[in-house]
Amino acid sequence: MNRCPRRCRSPLGQAARSLYQLVTGSLSPDEVSLALMCRARPEGLEQLQEQTKFTRKELQVLYRGFKNECPSGIVNEENFKQIYSQFFPQGDSSTYATFLFNAFDTNHDGSVSFEDFVAGLSVILRGTIDDRLNWAFNLYDLNKDGCITKEEMLDIMKSIYDMMGKYTYPALREEAPREHVESFFQKMDRNKDGVVTIEEFIESCQKDENIMRSMQLFDNVI
Amino acid sequence: MAAGVATWLPFARAAAVGWLPLAQQPLPPAPGVKASRGDEVLVVNVSGRRFETWKNTLDRYPDTLLGSSEKEFFYDADSGEYFFDRDPDMFRHVLNFYRTGRLHCPRQECIQAFDEELAFYGLVPELVGDCCLEEYRDRKKENAERLAEDEEAEQAGDGPALPAGSSLRQRLWRAFENPHTSTAALVFYYVTGFFIAVSVIANVVETIPCRGPARRSPREQPCGDRFPLAFFCMDTACVLIFTGEYLLRLFAAPSRCRFLRSVMSLIDVVAILPYYIGLFVPKNEDVSGAFVTLRVFRVFRIFKFSRHSQGLRILGYTLKSCASELGFLLFSLTMAIIIFATVMFYAEKGTNKTNFTSIPAAFWYTIVTMTTLGYGDMVPSTIAGKIFGSICSLSGVLVIALPVPVIVSNFSRIYHQNQRADKRRAQQKVRLARIRLAKSGTTNAFLQYKQNGGLEDSGSGEEQALCVRNRSAFEQQHHHLLHCLEKTTCHEFTDELTFSEALGAVSLGGRTSRSTSVSSQAVGSSTLLSSCCPRRAKRRAIRLANSTASVSRGSMQELDTLAGLRRSPAPQSRSSLNAKPHDNLDLNCDSRDFVAAIISIPTPPANTPDESQPSSPGGGGGASSTLRNSSLGTPCLLPETVKISSL
Numbered sequence A: 001m002n003r004c005p006r007r008c009r010s011p012l013g014q015a016a017r018s019l020y021q022l023v024t025g026s027l028s029p030d031e032v033s034l035a036l037m038c039r040a041r042p043e044g045l046e047q048l049q050e051q052t053k054f055t056r057k058e059l060q061v062l063y064r065g066f067k068n069e070c071p072s073g074i075v076n077e078e079n080f081k082q083i084y085s086q087f088f089p090q091g092d093s094s095t096y097a098t099f100l101f102n103a104f105d106t107n108h109d110g111s112v113s114f115e116d117f118v119a120g121l122s123v124i125l126r127g128t129i130d131d132r133l134n135w136a137f138n139l140y141d142l143n144k145d146g147c148i149t150k151e152e153m154l155d156i157m158k159s160i161y162d163m164m165g166k167y168t169y170p171a172l173r174e175e176a177p178r179e180h181v182e183s184f185f186q187k188m189d190r191n192k193d194g195v196v197t198i199e200e201f202i203e204s205c206q207k208d209e210n211i212m213r214s215m216q217l218f219d220n221v222i
Numbered sequence B: 001m002a003a004g005v006a007t008w009l010p011f012a013r014a015a016a017v018g019w020l021p022l023a024q025q026p027l028p029p030a031p032g033v034k035a036s037r038g039d040e041v042l043v044v045n046v047s048g049r050r051f052e053t054w055k056n057t058l059d060r061y062p063d064t065l066l067g068s069s070e071k072e073f074f075y076d077a078d079s080g081e082y083f084f085d086r087d088p089d090m091f092r093h094v095l096n097f098y099r100t101g102r103l104h105c106p107r108q109e110c111i112q113a114f115d116e117e118l119a120f121y122g123l124v125p126e127l128v129g130d131c132c133l134e135e136y137r138d139r140k141k142e143n144a145e146r147l148a149e150d151e152e153a154e155q156a157g158d159g160p161a162l163p164a165g166s167s168l169r170q171r172l173w174r175a176f177e178n179p180h181t182s183t184a185a186l187v188f189y190y191v192t193g194f195f196i197a198v199s200v201i202a203n204v205v206e207t208i209p210c211r212g213p214a215r216r217s218p219r220e221q222p223c224g225d226r227f228p229l230a231f232f233c234m235d236t237a238c239v240l241i242f243t244g245e246y247l248l249r250l251f252a253a254p255s256r257c258r259f260l261r262s263v264m265s266l267i268d269v270v271a272i273l274p275y276y277i278g279l280f281v282p283k284n285e286d287v288s289g290a291f292v293t294l295r296v297f298r299v300f301r302i303f304k305f306s307r308h309s310q311g312l313r314i315l316g317y318t319l320k321s322c323a324s325e326l327g328f329l330l331f332s333l334t335m336a337i338i339i340f341a342t343v344m345f346y347a348e349k350g351t352n353k354t355n356f357t358s359i360p361a362a363f364w365y366t367i368v369t370m371t372t373l374g375y376g377d378m379v380p381s382t383i384a385g386k387i388f389g390s391i392c393s394l395s396g397v398l399v400i401a402l403p404v405p406v407i408v409s410n411f412s413r414i415y416h417q418n419q420r421a422d423k424r425r426a427q428q429k430v431r432l433a434r435i436r437l438a439k440s441g442t443t444n445a446f447l448q449y450k451q452n453g454g455l456e457d458s459g460s461g462e463e464q465a466l467c468v469r470n471r472s473a474f475e476q477q478h479h480h481l482l483h484c485l486e487k488t489t490c491h492e493f494t495d496e497l498t499f500s501e502a503l504g505a506v507s508l509g510g511r512t513s514r515s516t517s518v519s520s521q522a523v524g525s526s527t528l529l530s531s532c533c534p535r536r537a538k539r540r541a542i543r544l545a546n547s548t549a550s551v552s553r554g555s556m557q558e559l560d561t562l563a564g565l566r567r568s569p570a571p572q573s574r575s576s577l578n579a580k581p582h583d584n585l586d587l588n589c590d591s592r593d594f595v596a597a598i599i600s601i602p603t604p605p606a607n608t609p610d611e612s613q614p615s616s617p618g619g620g621g622g623a624s625s626t627l628r629n630s631s632l633g634t635p636c637l638l639p640e641t642v643k644i645s646s647l
Helices: A011-024 A029-036 A046-052 A056-069 A078-087 A094-105 A115-127 A129-140 A150-162 A176-188 A198-207 A209-220 B007-017 B053-059 B069-073 B088-102 B111-120 B132-158 B168-177 B185-206 B226-250 B256-263 B262-280 B287-308 B312-323 B323-346 B359-368 B384-400 B404-450 B473-489 B496-508 B520-525 B533-545 B573-581
Strands: A074-076 A112-113 A147-149 A195-197 B043-044 B049-054 B081-084
Touching: A029 B088, A046 A056, A046 A115, A056 B007, A056 B053, A078 A094, A078 B007, A094 A115, A094 A129, A094 A150, A094 B007, A112 A115, A115 A129, A115 B007, A129 A150, A129 A198, A129 A209, A129 B007, A147 A150, A147 B287, A150 A176, A150 B312, A195 A198, A198 A209, A198 B069, A209 B007, B043 B053, B043 B088, B049 B053, B069 B081, B081 B312, B088 B111, B111 B132, B168 B185, B168 B226, B185 B226, B185 B287, B226 B256, B226 B262, B226 B287, B256 B262, B262 B287, B262 B520, B287 B312, B312 B323, B312 B404, B323 B359, B323 B404, B323 B496, B359 B384, B404 B473
Parallel strands: B043 B081
Antiparallel strands: A074 A112, A147 A195, B043 B049
C-alpha cells in the first residue's frame, strides 16, 4: 500500500521557489503532481473478511460509500472533522472528532485508510462487549499509556459537552464536565490512585447495568 | 445535509461507543431497523435509456425526487424499473449529482430546459457546483433580461390596435411617442425635426461675419447684427413651435409629474426659456452680459435631436451606465495631473522667463501633455523638466487607455441589445398574429360545432354534420367543457363579428352592416344581460318546430338580422380539415341563418332562425379568421332580455 511521502517543507526553499516563480512567471508543476499521487488502495476483500467480522456484502457497501466520499482512499484529520461536524450542527465537535481520529488511526500515520476504518467499525459493531470496552478505553487514553488520568478524562468530557452547543436545557454550567469526571472516577477508580487502568475500567463497566444494556445499541447499525 | 452524510451515519453512530461508559443515564434503544435489503441496483429508465445505480446512491439526498419515496410513483412493476418520460441527456447530469455530490451545468443545453429538469427532480438550482455556478448564473440572468424585455415590449403596447375608447389625450401621447403610427404624427415629427435644425443653423450663422453690400461699415459685422429682424423672426417661429410642442406633450402625458422630471422635457425647457427671459429683460448694459450668456443655452436645442435619433439615446445611456468607469478615469487623471504639475513646477522653478509660474499654471501643461496634444505653448527647458515631461506623456497614454475598453464594450452591449429589441419587436407582431390565428381556430371549431347542431341532445347520426361526427376525443371533451361553461353562465359563445354587430346595433339603433370590431372587449363590455335558461328551452323548442319560419319582425326595427353565410370551415381544427373535402358534398349540414343578436324591446318577438339562404358549401375555405358564423338565435320571450353572447 502506498503512503504519501513527506516533502521537504523548509521555508527557505519555499521562498527561493516563489522568487523564481515570480521572475519567470511559471507555475510550479511539482505541487500538483505530488498531491495526486497520495492515494491508498485497500487490501483484498478476502483479507478484510478475515480480519473483520463483516460479511462480503457489507464490506462492499462500506467500501463503496467510503470511496465515494474519499476518492483518494484515505481520510485525513480535516476531512474527518468536517464529516463528523455535519452530524452535530449545534455544537463544536472538532475536538471529539480529533480524539476519534486518533482512535481510528491505529498506526498513527495521520490518515485513516479503509482498513483502519473498517477495523474500528468491526470492533464496535461486531465485537464482544469486552472488545467494545477496550476500544472505548483506547479512545479515552489520549497518550496511549495504558491508563486514564483525570486530565485526559476532563478533556474528553469537555469535548463531548462542546458538541452540545450553547442552547441546552438545562443550561450548561461551567463545572458540569468536571463534576461528571469526578463521578466517573468515583465509579471506576477502585484503588483510588487517581488513574483508571484498563482492568478497573472493564470491571466497573461490567458491573454497571446501564452500560451493559446500552451496549445493544450497536447491534443493528449496519 | 451535505453530500454523502448518509454514508457516514453508521460510522457516527458507532463512534457513540465513546459516550457509553460516561453516560450517567441509560441510553435510549436503537430505532427499529427496517429489513435492510442490503444494497441493490435500481434501474432508472429515462425515455428508453437505462441508468443503473445503487439504491444507496440515490438515498443520499432524501429530499429529492429520486431519493425519497416519490420515485415509487414512477415505478413500473412489469419491468421492475423506474420510468421517467424526460430528457435522457439532462438526466445524466442529475444522476451525476447523486454520484459525485456536485451538480454541473451542461454547456450546450438551454438553461431554461435545465432549470425545468432540476425542478422536476426536486433539485434546487443552488446545488450547482462552484465550477459551473458562474456560468449558470450569467446565462440565467441573460435569459431573464431577454424575457423582461419581451414583456416590456408587450406592455408598451405600441401595436396598432388601440382601444377604441381612448381619449384624445391617449391618442396624442401615443402619436408623440410612436410617430410611425399615424401620418399626422409622422408629419409633426419631421416638422419639429426641421425646425430644430433650422434653429441650430440660425444660431450658428448668426455669428458669421458677413460683408455689407456697399462696404458701408469698415468693420465686419456678424450677420446677426446685420439682419437682426430676420434672425429674430426665425427665432420666434422656432420657439413658438417648440413651446407648442412642449405644451402639447405636457397635456398628453399620462403622468405629468413624471414627464416634468424627465430629461427630455428639461432639455425642452432649457431650450426655450432663454428666449422668454430675453423678451422680458430690458436691454440695458449691465444685464445684457447675462443676457448674452443665456444665448449660449440656445445650443441645447441640439439635444432635442435625441428624440429623433436612437443612436444618440444609446450613447447617452451608455455614458450613464459607465458612470463609474468615467468617474475612475477622471479621478485618476486628476491625481496624475496634480502630481506631474507639482513635479514640473519645481523642476522648472529655477529657470528665467519660464511659463511654469505656479502649480495651477502647470496644470495646463500636464493636461496637454498627458492627452498627447502637445500645443507647445509651454515647454520645459531644464533637463529634469524634460525627463519628467516624457514620463508624464507616457503615463498619460496608459491612464487614458485603460478605462476606454470598458466603456466601449458597454456601448457595444447596449447597442446590440437595442438591435435585438428592434428585431424582436418585428418578430413579435408576426408571432402575435399567429397566436391570434390559432386561438380563433379553436373558437371557430366550437362555433362550427354548435352551428351544426352539435348541442342537440337528439342528434341522430345522419342529421349531424360529418364535421361534427369527425371530432376527436379531445375536441369532444373540450366542446363539452365549453358547453358546460355556457350553461353555467347562461351566456353563449359567439364570434367577434356577430358581437360587434350587436354592439353596433345597440349604439346605432339600426341595421348595421358587418363591421369588424374587437372581440376582446366583448365580454367586458357586454352590458346587456341575457336571461337565463328559460330562454334556451324556448329556443330549442322553436328551432325544432320550424326552421323555415321567417323572422317575425313586429316592432323590431332594432333587430339586426344577419344573413349568415355558410362560413368556411376553419382549417385550424384538425377534424374540420378532415371534414373539408366532405363538406362540399354534404348537404345535410344545416345551414341556418341565425340572428346575430336580438335586442328585445318591450314586446319581444319570437325569433326563429331565418333560413333565407340555402345551404351552400363553404367555398374556398381560406385561412380566414373572421368567422362569418353567427351565434344561435334566441327567442327571448321575456321582457327586456337582451342577449349578447360574446367570446
